[in-house]
Amino acid sequence: MDERERFLADGRAALEWAADYLERVGELPVLAQVEPGEVRARLPAAAPEQPEPFEAVLRDLDEILLPGITHWQHPRYFAYFAVSASRPGVLAELLAAALNPVAILWRTSPASTELEGVVCDWVARLLGLPEGWHGHIEDSASTSTLAALIAARHATGRDLVVCSEHAHSSVEKGARMLGMRLRKVEVDDAFRMRVDGLDLSEAAAVVPTVGTTSTTSVDPVAEVADACARTGTWLHVDAAYAGAAMVCEEHRWAFAGVERADSLVVNAHKWMLTPMDCSLLWTSRPADFRAAFSLIPEYLRTPDAEDALSLNEYGPALGRRFRSLKLWAVLRCHGRSGLQRMIREHVRLAERFEGWVRDEPGWELCAPRPFSVVCFRREGSDADNQAILERVNAGGEIFISHTRLHDSYVLRLAIGSERTTEEDVRRAWDAIRAAAE
């Protein structure tokens, strides 16, 4: 068998493995049923001396790795933020890896560089963002926010970051990594950043969130933008999860003020059907990004540099993989209508679940539900609720996570998988109530 034939034979086996997996994932326990160290203990201590066939890799994937996988593609994955790597995105990753362009500069990969700009423009238009923003793709919202804080410090010469106490941990982590100071602002009863008395006079950046991690609350971006305008503070909006919902007009209220942002992050790998990793970072101030990140040594100088955009000049990394291809495939194969349909169905399902909790004696809702995440708890102690979570997750039928609100332990059900049906949400509610008995 020549190289091509072997690649096709191995590839067909891999493809069928993936197809079978995606078909049967709903029958597997959602949360990996292994103990720490168990997977590692089943793997050899050294790489093989001689080549092994690819089928050995597939076999061990099944036998050794699969029991240690928590199934993010499962229809009853309801923890953190549920996601889907939809099939066009999965196949595009194969193509991206086969092409393997490394976009250190425009000329080392014009197509991936320009497609990255195009898909960021497409999504910007889908979400109703202003025209002309500069978009590129980072691996995760942590990196996108880190990049924004770097640009903000460079542009303002200040080193204070402000966010609410419900902002994602990546804001605090970013500030700490950069040696910047952090000030956390209190939230109101609906877990939104309080803007009365918000003083940004020393702040390099403020990071309001559209869709916080705990409750998906929406900070008042417009009021924060007003405060920024008074002090020259950089406005970075974290809409990593909820940004995708803006593809539907009825959710656009949550983006009020975002048009005044200096930078914005939305993760396509969260609620936009794209495989990890695909975090979209836009800025209305590309020159400030370029001033913070551009650094061109001799060996990277090219004759086309004046006209061509090299994305390494807008973020931390030099080498960049072809992340735009999967997002392009996803946007084309689902279309705007497909994304809207998914978002609306997920919000509808979350509304259903919210209704069931509201109507059930002994249970309570713990936060407003603007999108597809429901925060709730059993009346009683934190220990009771924690026991419910651990019992239900150990059962393997569903996987949910928790947070802490007003100093109470609160359960979270997050809907975001393209496979989730109303029946799955119903089974979740049954499993949770059963675990409470």
Place this chain on the structure above:
Amino acid sequence: MDERERFLADGRAALEWAADYLERVGELPVLAQVEPGEVRARLPAAAPEQPEPFEAVLRDLDEILLPGITHWQHPRYFAYFAVSASRPGVLAELLAAALNPVAILWRTSPASTELEGVVCDWVARLLGLPEGWHGHIEDSASTSTLAALIAARHATGRDLVVCSEHAHSSVEKGARMLGMRLRKVEVDDAFRMRVDGLDLSEAAAVVPTVGTTSTTSVDPVAEVADACARTGTWLHVDAAYAGAAMVCEEHRWAFAGVERADSLVVNAHKWMLTPMDCSLLWTSRPADFRAAFSLIPEYLRTPDAEDALSLNEYGPALGRRFRSLKLWAVLRCHGRSGLQRMIREHVRLAERFEGWVRDEPGWELCAPRPFSVVCFRREGSDADNQAILERVNAGGEIFISHTRLHDSYVLRLAIGSERTTEEDVRRAWDAIRAAAE
């Protein structure tokens, strides 16, 4: 057709596209023959309203994107550092995307988290590193070095970074992003960091390079380690390219002193047959990494957190994709012997090319050649050499890059593709000489 059947049909089309591409890539012009903006101009301004079939994506990949791809998989790609995404790694990316685990915590993906540790251990052993180092995977060496500088600043409380003037631009960029100061040390005649008079007393970190970007020179790591020992400076070794060569005993001289490093980066996506992105970062001081990066908000607390390793505590990102799977597939399907064979063949080919240059009147070698990169020039002006480079790259038969040494414009030929044969290297030399006439 149901979802599964459509996925299989689309997948077979994608697989065949990839197989054909990898077979015919050597017939395409290496460097994309497009002008800045040309690809973008051929793409629509908005995402489609309705879903399109995947075959439309494949068609446009062929017709619109492919002419704008610079072919890193081409056997005559000799620019920067040549790389290969070998077939097992390509297929593993399909599987990783289908599984799509997001390793924010151990429990959200035990298998990918533990496999990441295992493959880092495997490579550490292949390269002869000390046992017990803690390894994880970042997207690029830029991020790995950034992470190391963050850990170094946190551990030392200092903010000065030291490297040679031939260190990769990512060191300077990292220092700038972090608001740290940078001092560049001169190099000797063989482009190695000068250690006479090296004073690290105020330095948080020093970053010697094993295989610099311009010439692949090797800084004297052992002497730098001596200087670090006197001042408590963090020793971060950048072996992004040349580290892979340590899989062969005859190159281990270049790692002398690396066993005393605090951290080390080697890119598996460079000379280790793995698709972008797979940058391996080891540390002998994991507690210092954890102290710099760990931050666990309530919603990420899990009952297994005491026993289980969550890799977000060792680097900038929280969400982490399944990068270890492709490296695992590559290591198994090539084996140690396969990697050694490739490294030795590339070094042999570079030696051949070096010999041809040495023997040719009117041409000169410009730096020692420890690995697979040859620095050379035509006797004459910088403009002459630049014209040679531009002419030969415009021809599309080969792609080379350049650097500047002792204030002269110098051509670089980098060998690193699994497809490159002696015939390809011979064609490169013929094309370069023809371009000089």
